Amino acid sequence: MNYDLCLHIDSKEPAILKLVLMNAANYIKALPGERFQLVVVANGPSAVQFHKSNEEFRAIAAPLQEQGLRIAICANALANSNMTRDDIWPGCDVVPAGLVEIVRLQREGFAYIKP
Amino acid sequence: MNYDLCLHIDSKEPAILKLVLMNAANYIKALPGERFQLVVVANGPSAVQFHKSNEEFRAIAAPLQEQGLRIAICANALANSNMTRDDIWPGCDVVPAGLVEIVRLQREGFAYIKP
Amino acid sequence: MNYDLCLHIDSKEPAILKLVLMNAANYIKALPGERFQLVVVANGPSAVQFHKSNEEFRAIAAPLQEQGLRIAICANALANSNMTRDDIWPGCDVVPAGLVEIVRLQREGFAYIKP
Numbered sequence: 001m002n003y004d005l006c007l008h009i010d011s012k013e014p015a016i017l018k019l020v021l022m023n024a025a026n027y028i029k030a031l032p033g034e035r036f037q038l039v040v041v042a043n044g045p046s047a048v049q050f051h052k053s054n055e056e057f058r059a060i061a062a063p064l065q066e067q068g069l070r071i072a073i074c075a076n077a078l079a080n081s082n083m084t085r086d087d088i089w090p091g092c093d094v095v096p097a098g099l100v101e102i103v104r105l106q107r108e109g110f111a112y113i114k115p
Numbered sequence: 116m117n118y119d120l121c122l123h124i125d126s127k128e129p130a131i132l133k134l135v136l137m138n139a140a141n142y143i144k145a146l147p148g149e150r151f152q153l154v155v156v157a158n159g160p161s162a163v164q165f166h167k168s169n170e171e172f173r174a175i176a177a178p179l180q181e182q183g184l185r186i187a188i189c190a191n192a193l194a195n196s197n198m199t200r201d202d203i204w205p206g207c208d209v210v211p212a213g214l215v216e217i218v219r220l221q222r223e224g225f226a227y228i229k230p
Numbered sequence: 231m232n233y234d235l236c237l238h239i240d241s242k243e244p245a246i247l248k249l250v251l252m253n254a255a256n257y258i259k260a261l262p263g264e265r266f267q268l269v270v271v272a273n274g275p276s277a278v279q280f281h282k283s284n285e286e287f288r289a290i291a292a293p294l295q296e297q298g299l300r301i302a303i304c305a306n307a308l309a310n311s312n313m314t315r316d317d318i319w320p321g322c323d324v325v326p327a328g329l330v331e332i333v334r335l336q337r338e339g340f341a342y343i344k345p
Contacts, residue, residue, distance in 0.1 A: 003330075005329070019275070030329070030330050100142065100146065103226040111336040111342075191256050218233055219231065221342075
């Protein structure tokens, strides 16, 4: 089966980011030996949570990124939060428009889940 | 690529409607020259936000509607909010059941995003 | 048309469970004579709401389950809430990982809606 999955976050609530990262961890753990792509697309007010200064969540995300989790952050959202790509966690991608990225992933066959 | 997109709202929080309309605006702006359908389906407690008296958001939505944004509001949700189709913003559609509309759009190839 | 639908819940807010169950009821009511599968997948903090002691919502769900609604609860979420399958409403399924279940349903052609 194709397990490619896009998780979407747009909330600035830490509890939601915690849930997204726990979702990602459980997803990886549930599929040992499977090959799949797992992407978190972050837009809207959620962008601020990916600031380098948010070390607590960065420490949770880092081992997931090492296991293949891709994090893609919306450039519009960064601009609205007065952030640049230099402000975000290392290893995150910046995409021009978060919604276009999510639609593109759905077209490529990714399932979509909004935690 | 097929950029048809359904945005779903069911919250009565103004911040969520603001996010949905900003999403719609950014989506349109990100795809100059592309042809696509963009629909907001509103159901549940969100219906009250589309009341004519909500002029602040109506003013944000109007230019997006002129650029092709369709807004479809669930008739069940209107009834639960003691509203009729005469109470909502001009140019909005009423659909019998919001969830059935969303499923129909997904079957027609629309991507689904819940801001 | 294929009306198979997966509703996703991960919030512990009673208002969200109320909305999900109202969504399910309206969906069934909107499609008389149609054959379709309707599944609520519950994960994350939502699991506690399906505890047997939550009799108010259990009473709302029971007639929907009799009309074919399937409720699938994530085993990870139960464990995180210190619950076992003996603690939940009768007639609910437990699935090993809620997200994998949602992806599987999307692959099988279910539409996805997050109330």
